[in-house]
Amino acid sequence: MREALFTTRITEMLGIRHPILCGGLGPAIADADYVAAVVNAGGMGFIVAAGFPDPDAFREQLTRCRLLTGGKGFGVNLYISRQAGGAQRLERHLQILIEAGVKCVETAGASPEPVLPMLRDAGVKVLHKVPAVRYAHTAARLGVDGVIVVGNDCGGHPGIYGISSMVQAAQATAELSLPIVIAGGIGTGRQLAASLAMGADAILMGSRMLVAKELAIHDAYKKQVVRGDGTESIVVKTGLKDHHRVLVNDSAKAVAALDASGSSEFEQYRAHVMGALATQAYRSGDSRQGMLDYGPAVVFADAIKPVESIFDEMIDDARNALTRLGQLTRQLKNDHD
Numbered sequence: 001m002r003e004a005l006f007t008t009r010i011t012e013m014l015g016i017r018h019p020i021l022c023g024g025l026g027p028a029i030a031d032a033d034y035v036a037a038v039v040n041a042g043g044m045g046f047i048v049a050a051g052f053p054d055p056d057a058f059r060e061q062l063t064r065c066r067l068l069t070g071g072k073g074f075g076v077n078l079y080i081s082r083q084a085g086g087a088q089r090l091e092r093h094l095q096i097l098i099e100a101g102v103k104c105v106e107t108a109g110a111s112p113e114p115v116l117p118m119l120r121d122a123g124v125k126v127l128h129k130v131p132a133v134r135y136a137h138t139a140a141r142l143g144v145d146g147v148i149v150v151g152n153d154c155g156g157h158p159g160i161y162g163i164s165s166m167v168q169a170a171q172a173t174a175e176l177s178l179p180i181v182i183a184g185g186i187g188t189g190r191q192l193a194a195s196l197a198m199g200a201d202a203i204l205m206g207s208r209m210l211v212a213k214e215l216a217i218h219d220a221y222k223k224q225v226v227r228g229d230g231t232e233s234i235v236v237k238t239g240l241k242d243h244h245r246v247l248v249n250d251s252a253k254a255v256a257a258l259d260a261s262g263s264s265e266f267e268q269y270r271a272h273v274m275g276a277l278a279t280q281a282y283r284s285g286d287s288r289q290g291m292l293d294y295g296p297a298v299v300f301a302d303a304i305k306p307v308e309s310i311f312d313e314m315i316d317d318a319r320n321a322l323t324r325l326g327q328l329t330r331q332l333k334n335d336h337d
Contacts, residue, residue, distance in 0.1 A: 001042070001308060002315040009179040010146065010202035013125060014104055015073055017042030018311060019202035020192065021127075021148070021181055022209050023156070024077040024106070026293055027051030027275055029216055029282055032061045035075070036068035037214035037307040046075040046106045049093040058093060062100040073103045080109040090115065098122040106148065108157075113142050127181060131159020133172045136180075146179035147172070148204055153185025155207040155233065155245050155295030173199030187300030189317025193325075207295035213306045220285025222304050230299035236291075237273065239264045244273075247294035249287055251277060 004017045020043040024030040028051035038045030052058035108129040128139040129148040136147040149172045151165025152158045165184040172180050179201040187208030195203050210225045236255040237244045251272045277290035
């Protein structure tokens, strides 16, 4: 377990050792065991509320995570949906997480404005995830505590603009004064150091963590990720303007064909994008079906390892990057003397 190397507004806000956050990855994957492993390794993880629609099951996950972390703070991912029934499910999750003493949420999807008063009154810190800096400005005006800016390299939903994480990091930190987390294509300590150097307060990883030992997916799929070189993803659902970067499989190819045909009717997509297909794939290890979030950062996922080992390697890598910068700076000084 590595000691703290960096202190940022995010590490201080969340009470964590390292400025490393781990995204939800998908329903029922980021459960109590995985999130607790992230927290115990010094980062912040988020139980995906949508993965536990049953209130009792969600409450049990929060209780288990509290037990596994020894009472340390952990997060919950809240997807704000515009679909029928979404508001009611969200309200139930809000009530349960507040009762459980959760102190941090990652909101995504639609605007967090409807949930902010309730979360603010309960003292819950809100990090809102956006796919472009233009949306981060709106979230900042609403009064969120920080924003997670996601670049085009992310597995999952990169938004419709296709802007890289490198550009977003430099733009966001120049234009916004609140804490910034950078996500998308990140899986090394060198990238962590670079993000902080550009003014960010933390990074968030998703695809890199698909090989975490504690993650609740089949080892056969984790081994497939280890074999991957980062070129196996495709952005689909462009016809719905709900861009989704996923593993190239039978479902993704079918959806890409619908996109190419100009289809914009969700019912034509439904059979290929149902969440149950992804859940089955993660549990069985058969990845031929389902929208499986998958980004090029899998190239850094070289083996199935405990979260703590992944974090330790990242911090060592970040320290080496700082050493190299120090050497370059000294060389520059010597050249001018």
